Amino acid sequence: MARRAAALALVTALGCTQGAADEPTPTPTPTPSQDAGGAVTADVPVLRPRTVQEIPGHESIAQDTAPKEAPRLVPVEALMRSYMTLFGGLSPLQLQTRLRGSGGNLFDTWNDYLSALGVPDYAADIPRNEQTNALMLAAFERIGVALCDRAVESDLAAMPPTQKVVFRFDLPANRAVTDAEFATRFDVLHRLFFGYPASLAPPERLPRFRQLLRDAAARRATQPANAPGFNATRASWAVVCYAFVRHPEFHLY
Amino acid sequence: MRYRYAAGVLALMMSAGVAPQVADAVPTREAYRFFRSLSIDLQGRMPTPEEVAAFERPDFNLDAWIDQRLTGPRYAERLRRIYMDRMRLEVGSNFGFVSNPIVLRRVRVRDPNNNLVDVYYRRSQRRNRAETDADFCLTQAESGIRVANNGTIDGTATPVAADVWGARTVALRPWWLYRDYRNTNPSQRVAPNANSDAVEFEPVAALMNEPDGRTPTVSVRVCREEAQTAPTGRVYLSGRTTNPPRGTPLPGNRFNNPPLDSAYARAHPTDMVSCTAGTGVSMSDQCGCGPGLERCMPGASLGNDPPAFVLPNNMPLGPDVPLDNVAQAQSEWARFWWSQEAVRFLDDLFGNDRDVREVLTGRQTMVNGPLSQFYRTMAGSTCCGNGTNFDYVEPVSLFEPAQVPADLVPQDTNTWRRVADRGPNAAGVLTMPIFLAKYGTRRARAHIVYQAFLCREFVAENVELTPSEEPNLMVRSGCATCHTTLEPLSSYFTRVTESGWTFLPAQRFPAENTACARRGTSISGICGSFYDPQFANSTRGLLRGAYGSVANADAGPAGLARAVTAMPEFSQCVASNFAESFLGRALGPEDSALVTDLTTALRNGNYRSRALVRALLRADAYRNANNLGSDTWRQGAMP
Amino acid sequence: MSDIRNERRTFLKVLGAATAAGVSSQPLFSALADPPVAPDEFFVFIHASGGWDVTVGLDPRNEARGIIDPASTQWVDTAVLRNWRDATLDADYETFEILQPRGTNLRFGPAVGNLLNIADRVTVINGLAMNTVSHPDGTFFVSTGRHLAGGRPAGASIDTVMANESGRAQLFPSVSVSYPSAYVGNELDPRSAPLKMASIDSVSRVLTRANVNTQAADRNAVTMMLTQEARDLLARSYHPEVIEQFVLQYESLPRMVREDFLGLFQTAGLQTAQPNFNYRARFQSRGAVNAAFAVEAMKRNVVRCVSFSMGSLDTHGANYRTQPLVQQELFDVVAQLVASLDAAPHPTLRNERLSAHTHILVVSDFCRTPQINMTGGRDHYPNGSALVISPKFRGGFSFGSSDPDQLLPRVAGRFADGMRAVAPPDVLATFVNAFGVNPRKYLRDGDVVRELLRA
The missing domain is CATH 1.10.8 (Helicase, Ruva Protein; domain 3)
Incomplete structure (x- = not known):
C-alpha cells in the first residue's frame, strides 16, 4: 500500500500546487525564541488540522464519493464466444478451420492457446487465470492477427456492407479514405468492438488509429508492387482491426 | 433513452443494416459500458452492433432486457461457473474407474478357420471350470495362448477347435455397435455423425472394425458366460476353499490361482444374487454382462484401461462445441459423463430458477443415455467387497436404479432428462459420483462443503502438534483447532465409502454395532474394514468416521445438506x-x-x-x- | 465543475502527456520500486504435487515403531529402486537400509535416486509444521507462506517474489508450468506476473508469428499505439493496477515473439539440447522437459525463475506401490538439473558456472501418514519436508526433525514466537533473506533460520 499512498500524496501535492495562487496568504508561524546556546526554547505552536471546507473559497465542494471498482478481465469463455460472434458466428472448430486456411501458419488450434488464455483445468485443479500476463497478451495478438486477417480477406472483397462481418462499410476504390471518411468507419468498428460510439472515446484515440492506418499504408508504399501479403488498403485496415481486438477496452469490462 | 448521431455514422449504420432511431439525448459512456457488462455476464459474449443499436432506441427497456436474459443456457453457465470454479467437479485419470466387473478386455485368438478374431472377456467372470474361472475362457491347450492379468500374452495363437469355439464363445451384437441392442436381432448400427461438432456417441475405430482395420464389425465374439443376460444368478460353489501349495501346477496352466469360495457363498449356496452388483459377479457363474453386454464397458486391448470412446479433452464452451475429439481410455467415459451430470444439474437449477439450496438438498438430477446406463447397470459394480461379511450383497444406492429412465440407451448422449427423485439418500451434488470421486475422503468432502457453501476455512496457524496417543482429533492437542468442527461434518459421509459411492445402510451397518465390540485388545477381523478399533469399547464398535457424531453419520449427506442450508x-x-x-x-x-x-x-x-x-x-x-x-x-x- | 476536480483533471492530463512523451519510461508505481537484487542469480522452484511420503525419501523410517508402518516389500515395488538395500523387517517382509552420506548429517530413504550423489550440496528441512492436509491449502502454504483465505492465495508465491526482486528486466521473469504461482500483493511489478502455462510446448505456438499478410513492423506499430492508449487509460483510471499490467506487458511483447526464442519452447529441441534427462521416465517425463527448459532458458539469460510441478504422489491406495519410484524419478530430475547446471556457463558472469548461481527449492503439499491404510496406501499428514540446493545454503545439512513414533514435527528451535517446529514461512523467509531481501516485504510470517545458510 506504501507505493499507492506515496503516489496519492504526490497527486494531492501537485493538485494543491496548481491551485496555490488562488489561496489567501496563511497566518505566519511565530519564530521560536532561542537561548544563548542556539537551542530552540519557545513553545512550538500546535497546528490544528483543518477541514477542506474551512479553506476560504472551498466552502462548497462537490466530492466524487462514488465507490469505484477495478475493471475485470472478460472471462475466457465470453471472450471466445465474442470472437465467434464478432467474426462470423461460426462454431469454434469451424472458425479454427477458417483461420488456419490453406496454410501460412496464421493459426494453430484453440487447444494450443487455452492455457495462455487462462482457461481453468478442473481435473488438474488449475484455477482460472483472472489476471493478464505477457503470455496472455501474446495469445491475444496471435488470435487477433488471424481473426483480422481473415476478416479483411472476406470483407474487403466486393460485397454489400450488409454481408460483411467486421468491416461493415464500403471503401473508396483506388484511393485512401479521407479523414472524415475514416472517422465514420472508425465509429462502426468502435461500436463493434467496444460497444459504444467513438464520439465518447478519448479525443486522441481517433487520430491514433488514423495514424496507424496511414503508417501501415506508407510502409506498403515502400515495398515492390508484387510483394507478398496484403496490399496497402488491406494491410492498413488489418492493422486497425488488430488494434481494436488487442485493446484493453476490448478485454476488460 | 434517446440519442443522436452524426450524419455520416447514421448513413454507414443504415447501409450495414443497423437502423437506429434519431432522437435527442446521448447516453453516457458508462451506460454503454454497463450494457456491455450485462451482455458479457448474461449472454456470455459482447453485444453485437444490432444489440447496441437496440439499446440506443428510445423505447429500449433495460429492465425487461435484463429479465429476459435471467434464463437460458448462457445465464445458467454464468452462474454454474461460480460453483464449478469453486468445486472443480472433474477428475482425471488419477481416479481410475476400472472396476473388474464392468471391464471387458479382448484377446486376439484364431478361430477354427484360422482367422484372427478378438474375443471379449471379463477378468472377474466366474466360470464353472477351474482352468478358466475368473480368467479368459479358453485355455492354453485350446487356444495356444494364456493371458496374464497384467495384459501380457504367453504363447502363440493356434486355431481353436470348432466344438470348443462353439462351446466357449458366442457371437452377438453389443451395445456399442447397435442402438437397438436389446432386440433379438439388432440392426441399427451406430454411425457417428461426422458433420456434427457436438459430443457424439463414437467408439474408437478399433472397436468398430475387424482386426484388418477396415472391415466394419457386424458382431463381436465374447466368452459365453459374459453373454448371459439374466439380472440375477445363483451362487456358484466351486468347492475350492484353499489355494494349493506354492509351486503346484495350476489347472489349464493358468497364471493365477482360481478364486476360492467366499464365506458368504458357502453360507448361502442356493441364494440368487444381483448381476449388477460386483459381489454378484464375483459369486455367480450365471451373471453375465447383460443384454448386448450393456453392463460392461468395451476395451480395444488387453490393457488395464484400454481405449474405448472418442471424447473431447477440451470444451470450455460446452459439449455442443468441443475443441477436439480424441480416443480416450475406457474409464474416461464414466468420468466425462459424471462431470456432465453435475454441469447439467447446476444448469437446470440456475437456468430454471430453482431453489439454490437444492445444490445440496435436491433429489433431482439430469441424466442422458450414458448416465442412465451407468446408474442402471454399472454403479453397483463397486459393491460390496467385505460388506458380504455383513450380509451386504445387494447395494442400496444413492441413486435408485428404478428411478433411472429405462428407455434411454447409451447412444443418447444428447438426450437429457430430469429425474425428479433419485431416492431418499440423494443430496444435490453431494451424492453424485463426480463429487465423491473428486473428494475421496470424508474429510475432503466435508471441507469443500464448508468452504464452498459456508465460505469458511479451516486455518490452524502456528498450532503445535505434539505426539499423542489420543485417537479423537476433536480433543487431541493442536488438532482440535480444526477437527472439533471437521469431524462432526465428516461424519455425515460415514455411510458413503471413501473414493467411491457405495452406501452402507444402517440395517447392515449400524453406527454402533455390538457385534463389533472390542474383544480383548481389538475387534474382530471382519469388523475392521468398516468399524474403527480405536473407538470400539467393550459394548460396541463404532463405524469408521462416526465418532465425530453418530447422529450425523445416520443423517448422511442429506442430513448435511439440510444442516448447512439451514x-x-x-x-x-x-x-x-x-x-x-x-x-x-x-x-x-x-x-x-x-x-x-x-x-x-x-x-x-x-x-x-x-x-x-x-x-x-x-x-x-x-x-x-x-x-x-x-x-x-x-x-x-x-x- | 469544482476547482479541485479541475485541478485533478489538469494534473492527470499533464501526467498523461508526460508519460506519453516518454519523460519516464517506467510507470508511476514501478518507478517507486526498489532496484533489482541478485541480478545474476536464477531460481528453480519445484512442487512435488500430491504430498510425498517422506519416510522413503527425505525423512526415512525403517522401523515399525509407534504408529509407523515402514515401507517394505509388502507395500512397495522395490526392484526398480536403485538405492533399496534389504533390511529385515519381520519374518515375511523386508524393509530398507537408511542411507547416510558421509560427511553429512543427512539420512535418506531409498527413493532419493541420484540425489545421493550430490548429498554434499543438499539441504533438507524436516519436520515442517504444515497444519493442513488439504491439497490446495498445503500447495499454496508451501509456495506463499500463507494458508488460503476464502479459497484464494493470501500472498505472492516464492517465484513471483524472486521474479519481482530480481527478474523484472528479464524477457520472461517468471515461467510457471502448472506450479502454484500466485500474484498477490501491492509490492509487485506487473512484469513479475508469472507466465502460467500447462506445458512448455504450448508457449511456442502462442509466440509464433506468421508474416503472411502483415509484418512485424505492423504488429509492433499496433503494440506501440496500444501502449499509448493504455497509458492514457492508466492516467484516467481510479484503479490503475490492471491497466498498468497491460502497459508493461505490451512493452515486453515485441521481444518475446522474436523467432530465436521459439526453439526454447519445443520439447524436441530441448531433448536434443539436454539429452541427459530421462525423457522416458514413467512418471516424471514432463518434469524432465521442464527442467531442460530451465537450463536452456537460463543459459540464454531470458528467465529469472522457472517453476513447475511434478506429480503422481497422492497415493491413497494400491498406487502406493509406485510412490518410491515416483520420488526416485523426481529426485533424478533434480540431480540431473544440477549436473546440467554444472556443465552450463553462466550467461553474464565470466568463468562462472550456472550451478554456482542457481537456487533450487523443492517442496510438497504435505507428507503421507506413517500408517498404511485399509487399501494399502497412505493418506495425508500434517508434516512436511523441503529440499534446497543452493550455494547460499549449507550443503550436506539437515535441519528440523519429526518425532520417532508419530512422524509429527518436533520443536526445532526458538523462533520469534517461541519454541516451535520449523514451518514453510520460515523456509521461504530464509530463502528470500539469503538474497538480501527483507522477508517482511512479502511474507507476513516466518523467521530467517540462520543455521540453514552458509556463513
Whole structure:
C-alpha cells in the first residue's frame, strides 16, 4: 500500500500546487525564541488540522464519493464466444478451420492457446487465470492477427456492407479514405468492438488509429508492387482491426 | 433513452443494416459500458452492433432486457461457473474407474478357420471350470495362448477347435455397435455423425472394425458366460476353499490361482444374487454382462484401461462445441459423463430458477443415455467387497436404479432428462459420483462443503502438534483447532465409502454395532474394514468416521445438506460467491452492506438465484465496475 | 465543475502527456520500486504435487515403531529402486537400509535416486509444521507462506517474489508450468506476473508469428499505439493496477515473439539440447522437459525463475506401490538439473558456472501418514519436508526433525514466537533473506533460520 499512498500524496501535492495562487496568504508561524546556546526554547505552536471546507473559497465542494471498482478481465469463455460472434458466428472448430486456411501458419488450434488464455483445468485443479500476463497478451495478438486477417480477406472483397462481418462499410476504390471518411468507419468498428460510439472515446484515440492506418499504408508504399501479403488498403485496415481486438477496452469490462 | 448521431455514422449504420432511431439525448459512456457488462455476464459474449443499436432506441427497456436474459443456457453457465470454479467437479485419470466387473478386455485368438478374431472377456467372470474361472475362457491347450492379468500374452495363437469355439464363445451384437441392442436381432448400427461438432456417441475405430482395420464389425465374439443376460444368478460353489501349495501346477496352466469360495457363498449356496452388483459377479457363474453386454464397458486391448470412446479433452464452451475429439481410455467415459451430470444439474437449477439450496438438498438430477446406463447397470459394480461379511450383497444406492429412465440407451448422449427423485439418500451434488470421486475422503468432502457453501476455512496457524496417543482429533492437542468442527461434518459421509459411492445402510451397518465390540485388545477381523478399533469399547464398535457424531453419520449427506442450508451463513455465502464472481474481486469489509442486501434479496426471493442476480446487477458496485475516471471523458463530442 | 476536480483533471492530463512523451519510461508505481537484487542469480522452484511420503525419501523410517508402518516389500515395488538395500523387517517382509552420506548429517530413504550423489550440496528441512492436509491449502502454504483465505492465495508465491526482486528486466521473469504461482500483493511489478502455462510446448505456438499478410513492423506499430492508449487509460483510471499490467506487458511483447526464442519452447529441441534427462521416465517425463527448459532458458539469460510441478504422489491406495519410484524419478530430475547446471556457463558472469548461481527449492503439499491404510496406501499428514540446493545454503545439512513414533514435527528451535517446529514461512523467509531481501516485504510470517545458510 506504501507505493499507492506515496503516489496519492504526490497527486494531492501537485493538485494543491496548481491551485496555490488562488489561496489567501496563511497566518505566519511565530519564530521560536532561542537561548544563548542556539537551542530552540519557545513553545512550538500546535497546528490544528483543518477541514477542506474551512479553506476560504472551498466552502462548497462537490466530492466524487462514488465507490469505484477495478475493471475485470472478460472471462475466457465470453471472450471466445465474442470472437465467434464478432467474426462470423461460426462454431469454434469451424472458425479454427477458417483461420488456419490453406496454410501460412496464421493459426494453430484453440487447444494450443487455452492455457495462455487462462482457461481453468478442473481435473488438474488449475484455477482460472483472472489476471493478464505477457503470455496472455501474446495469445491475444496471435488470435487477433488471424481473426483480422481473415476478416479483411472476406470483407474487403466486393460485397454489400450488409454481408460483411467486421468491416461493415464500403471503401473508396483506388484511393485512401479521407479523414472524415475514416472517422465514420472508425465509429462502426468502435461500436463493434467496444460497444459504444467513438464520439465518447478519448479525443486522441481517433487520430491514433488514423495514424496507424496511414503508417501501415506508407510502409506498403515502400515495398515492390508484387510483394507478398496484403496490399496497402488491406494491410492498413488489418492493422486497425488488430488494434481494436488487442485493446484493453476490448478485454476488460 | 434517446440519442443522436452524426450524419455520416447514421448513413454507414443504415447501409450495414443497423437502423437506429434519431432522437435527442446521448447516453453516457458508462451506460454503454454497463450494457456491455450485462451482455458479457448474461449472454456470455459482447453485444453485437444490432444489440447496441437496440439499446440506443428510445423505447429500449433495460429492465425487461435484463429479465429476459435471467434464463437460458448462457445465464445458467454464468452462474454454474461460480460453483464449478469453486468445486472443480472433474477428475482425471488419477481416479481410475476400472472396476473388474464392468471391464471387458479382448484377446486376439484364431478361430477354427484360422482367422484372427478378438474375443471379449471379463477378468472377474466366474466360470464353472477351474482352468478358466475368473480368467479368459479358453485355455492354453485350446487356444495356444494364456493371458496374464497384467495384459501380457504367453504363447502363440493356434486355431481353436470348432466344438470348443462353439462351446466357449458366442457371437452377438453389443451395445456399442447397435442402438437397438436389446432386440433379438439388432440392426441399427451406430454411425457417428461426422458433420456434427457436438459430443457424439463414437467408439474408437478399433472397436468398430475387424482386426484388418477396415472391415466394419457386424458382431463381436465374447466368452459365453459374459453373454448371459439374466439380472440375477445363483451362487456358484466351486468347492475350492484353499489355494494349493506354492509351486503346484495350476489347472489349464493358468497364471493365477482360481478364486476360492467366499464365506458368504458357502453360507448361502442356493441364494440368487444381483448381476449388477460386483459381489454378484464375483459369486455367480450365471451373471453375465447383460443384454448386448450393456453392463460392461468395451476395451480395444488387453490393457488395464484400454481405449474405448472418442471424447473431447477440451470444451470450455460446452459439449455442443468441443475443441477436439480424441480416443480416450475406457474409464474416461464414466468420468466425462459424471462431470456432465453435475454441469447439467447446476444448469437446470440456475437456468430454471430453482431453489439454490437444492445444490445440496435436491433429489433431482439430469441424466442422458450414458448416465442412465451407468446408474442402471454399472454403479453397483463397486459393491460390496467385505460388506458380504455383513450380509451386504445387494447395494442400496444413492441413486435408485428404478428411478433411472429405462428407455434411454447409451447412444443418447444428447438426450437429457430430469429425474425428479433419485431416492431418499440423494443430496444435490453431494451424492453424485463426480463429487465423491473428486473428494475421496470424508474429510475432503466435508471441507469443500464448508468452504464452498459456508465460505469458511479451516486455518490452524502456528498450532503445535505434539505426539499423542489420543485417537479423537476433536480433543487431541493442536488438532482440535480444526477437527472439533471437521469431524462432526465428516461424519455425515460415514455411510458413503471413501473414493467411491457405495452406501452402507444402517440395517447392515449400524453406527454402533455390538457385534463389533472390542474383544480383548481389538475387534474382530471382519469388523475392521468398516468399524474403527480405536473407538470400539467393550459394548460396541463404532463405524469408521462416526465418532465425530453418530447422529450425523445416520443423517448422511442429506442430513448435511439440510444442516448447512439451514445455517444463516449459507445464504450469505451464496451472496458472497455471486458478488465476488460478478465484481471480479475478493470482497472486503466495505462490501458488508452489499452482501447484506444481496442476502436479503435471496431470502426474500425464496432462495431463487434470479432475485439475487437482479439485485446484484442493480447494485452500485456492479454498475461502477470498469469505472475509468468517467468525469474526464469528453461528453457528447462529435468527430 | 469544482476547482479541485479541475485541478485533478489538469494534473492527470499533464501526467498523461508526460508519460506519453516518454519523460519516464517506467510507470508511476514501478518507478517507486526498489532496484533489482541478485541480478545474476536464477531460481528453480519445484512442487512435488500430491504430498510425498517422506519416510522413503527425505525423512526415512525403517522401523515399525509407534504408529509407523515402514515401507517394505509388502507395500512397495522395490526392484526398480536403485538405492533399496534389504533390511529385515519381520519374518515375511523386508524393509530398507537408511542411507547416510558421509560427511553429512543427512539420512535418506531409498527413493532419493541420484540425489545421493550430490548429498554434499543438499539441504533438507524436516519436520515442517504444515497444519493442513488439504491439497490446495498445503500447495499454496508451501509456495506463499500463507494458508488460503476464502479459497484464494493470501500472498505472492516464492517465484513471483524472486521474479519481482530480481527478474523484472528479464524477457520472461517468471515461467510457471502448472506450479502454484500466485500474484498477490501491492509490492509487485506487473512484469513479475508469472507466465502460467500447462506445458512448455504450448508457449511456442502462442509466440509464433506468421508474416503472411502483415509484418512485424505492423504488429509492433499496433503494440506501440496500444501502449499509448493504455497509458492514457492508466492516467484516467481510479484503479490503475490492471491497466498498468497491460502497459508493461505490451512493452515486453515485441521481444518475446522474436523467432530465436521459439526453439526454447519445443520439447524436441530441448531433448536434443539436454539429452541427459530421462525423457522416458514413467512418471516424471514432463518434469524432465521442464527442467531442460530451465537450463536452456537460463543459459540464454531470458528467465529469472522457472517453476513447475511434478506429480503422481497422492497415493491413497494400491498406487502406493509406485510412490518410491515416483520420488526416485523426481529426485533424478533434480540431480540431473544440477549436473546440467554444472556443465552450463553462466550467461553474464565470466568463468562462472550456472550451478554456482542457481537456487533450487523443492517442496510438497504435505507428507503421507506413517500408517498404511485399509487399501494399502497412505493418506495425508500434517508434516512436511523441503529440499534446497543452493550455494547460499549449507550443503550436506539437515535441519528440523519429526518425532520417532508419530512422524509429527518436533520443536526445532526458538523462533520469534517461541519454541516451535520449523514451518514453510520460515523456509521461504530464509530463502528470500539469503538474497538480501527483507522477508517482511512479502511474507507476513516466518523467521530467517540462520543455521540453514552458509556463513
